[in-house]
Amino acid sequence: MHSTPITETCPLSPPSVPATAAPDALTGIRDFQRHTAPLLRPELARLAREGQSPSQLFITCADSRMVPNVITNSGPGELFTVRNIGNLVPPTADDSVFAAVEYAVDVLNVRHITVCGHSGCGAMQSLLHGAHRRDGRAGTPLTRWLRHGQDSLHRVRHTPARFHGRPPSTDPLERLCLTNVVQQLDNLRAHPSVARRAELGTIRLTGLYFELTTAQTYVWSPGSRGFLPVRPRVAAA
Ligand SMILES: [Zn+2]
Numbered sequence: 001m002h003s004t005p006i007t008e009t010c011p012l013s014p015p016s017v018p019a020t021a022a023p024d025a026l027t028g029i030r031d032f033q034r035h036t037a038p039l040l041r042p043e044l045a046r047l048a049r050e051g052q053s054p055s056q057l058f059i060t061c062a063d064s065r066m067v068p069n070v071i072t073n074s075g076p077g078e079l080f081t082v083r084n085i086g087n088l089v090p091p092t093a094d095d096s097v098f099a100a101v102e103y104a105v106d107v108l109n110v111r112h113i114t115v116c117g118h119s120g121c122g123a124m125q126s127l128l129h130g131a132h133r134r135d136g137r138a139g140t141p142l143t144r145w146l147r148h149g150q151d152s153l154h155r156v157r158h159t160p161a162r163f164h165g166r167p168p169s170t171d172p173l174e175r176l177c178l179t180n181v182v183q184q185l186d187n188l189r190a191h192p193s194v195a196r197r198a199e200l201g202t203i204r205l206t207g208l209y210f211e212l213t214t215a216q217t218y219v220w221s222p223g224s225r226g227f228l229p230v231r232p233r234v235a236a237a
Contacts, residue, residue: 040075040076043075043076043077044076047076047077052077052080052108053077053108053109054077054078054079054080054104054108054110055078055110055111055112056078056079056080056110056111056112056113056114057079057080057081057082057100057101057104057105057108057110057112057113057114058072058079058080058081058082058113058114058116059081059082059083059084059087059089059097059113059114059115059116059184059188060081060082060083060087060115060116060117060118061083061084061085061086061087061116061117061118061121061123062083062084062085063118063121063122065118065212066083066116066118066210068081068083068116071116071210071217080100080103080104080108080110082097082100082101084096084097084145085122085123085142085145085146086121086123086124086127086145086146086148086149086180087115087116087117087118087121087180087181087184088123088145088148088149088180088184088187089101089115089148089184089187089188089191090148090187091148091151091187091190094148098191101113101188101191101193101194102191102193105191105193105194105197105203106193110203111202111203111204112203112204112205112206113188113194113203113204113205113206114205114206114207114208115181115184115185115188115205115206115207115208116181116207116208116209116210117177117178117180117181117184117207117208117209117210118177118209118210118211118212119174119177119209119210119211119212119213120173120177120212121173121177121180123146123149124149124152124173124176124177124180125173126146127146127149127150127152127153127176128153128172128173128176131143131146132144132146132147132149132150149180151183151186151187152176152179152180152183152184153176155179155182155183156172156175156176156179156180159179160175160178160179161175161178161179161181161182161220161225161226161227162175162178162225162226162227163178163218163226163227163228164221164224164225164226164227164228165226166226177209178209178227181207181208181209181220182207182220184207185205185207185220188205189205206219206220207219207220207227208220208230209227216229216230217229217230218230
């Protein structure tokens with residue numbers, strides 16, 4: 001356990017930073033060490049001893065406004081998380097995402113995989129603006145990555161996902177953000193490890209959509225072909 005504040009001498013945190021400057025990368029960590037670390041220490045020590053056994057793989061966007069552990073009310077050891085631009089599961093082998101799915105399913109034996117998209121997703125906005133076609137055939141790492149979202153673009157033209165009980169949204173970005181979640185679930189099903197477990201009936205896939213403006217989570221309901229709001233759990237009387 002590092003009780004010594006080793007960050008004091010870290011070059012990332014020059015001692016001459018004026019008090020009025022924006023918080024640096026270590027400001028929050030210092031607060032964590034003071035207030036939160038003592039509370040988490042027993043649980044983290046247990047997890048360090050026993051190893052992790054998360055119940056689910058949670059795939060979401062890298063967007064800073066998305067905070068998976070907050071919206072799922074979960075803590076250390078509960079979510080095996082993959083974050084990338086656009087919460088994409090590439091339809092063709094991508095070593096990073098494919099390795100994470102393989103590890104989660106085959107090694108950690110998760111029983112549940114969630115794909116969580118969100119409103120106002122910059123990746124979806126970029127797709128709508130054709131960013132994946134820019135920069136020529138070679139592209140940049142970003143434009144090449146966005147090409148993994150082309151199936152979602154295709155799908156939204158033909159079968160846009162919608163909120164349950166409502167017509168498809170008139171907002172093209174909202175339509176694509178919703179539809180992208182459903183497409184990524186299909187991409188996941190094609191992953192060999194997931195396909196194997198799906199055949200055995202030992203894995204469940206869930207699509208979520210988080211609306212930032214209302215802090216409301218919606219869940220994809222394949223039966224009703226729509227996203228339903230997740231209602232608060234009512235405490236037992
Ligand atoms: Zn996003």
